[in-house]
Amino acid sequence: MTAHVQRTATYIHGRSVPYPRDAECREKTAKIDTPQREFNRITKIQGRVWDIAPQIPGLLQDASFENVDIIEHVCPFGTWPKDPKLKEVGRYFRAQMVEGAMESYSLALFTRFGGWKPVEVQVLLAHLRTEIQSNKIHAYTKMSVKAV
Numbered sequence: 748m749t750a751h752v753q754r755t756a757t758y759i760h761g762r763s764v765p766y767p768r769d770a771e772c773r774e775k776t777a778k779i780d781t782p783q784r785e786f787n788r789i790t791k792i793q794g795r796v797w798d799i800a801p802q803i804p805g806l807l808q809d810a811s812f813e814n815v816d817i818i819e820h821v822c823p824f825g826t827w828p829k830d831p832k833l834k835e836v837g838r839y840f841r842a843q844m845v846e847g848a849m850e851s852y853s854l855a856l857f858t859r860f861g862g863w864k865p866v867e868v869q870v871l872l873a874h875l876r877t878e879i880q881s882n883k884i885h886a887y888t889k890m891s892v893k894a895v
Contacts (some may be wrong), residue, residue, distance in 0.1 A: 780872060782853060789861040800889075823887040824879050840888075845876050 786797040796802065804815045822845065825835035849872050857863040877883050 785857060785861055789856055793860060818890045822885050825882045827882045827885050841879055
């Protein structure tokens, strides 16, 4: 009797930190940049890396996976893109960020390990929600799909 083992593809979705779309937007991203700097600072103190998405291909190769492909998809923060599909993606991404993801990522980490007071985090997040909802900041993240 012969057994055949078929290896199926593995997909890993990782999100990188937000990027401003252009130089003009970089000047307007102070509130978006603050949490990213804090995530990096605090996780470094903890001996961890916040933006692990760029390391995933190497980690998979180190674990003996072969044929690691990287497919990046732009994911906007909001409905600012002209492309209808990106506008729709941005609408959903903004909703999940504004309705809870930002707070769930930030509150415990900033207060337990970063020295922030809860009210300071809430004020920062309120400003950040306003900026993201305004569509004045053309920031995006790269949703990386690692296919093995």
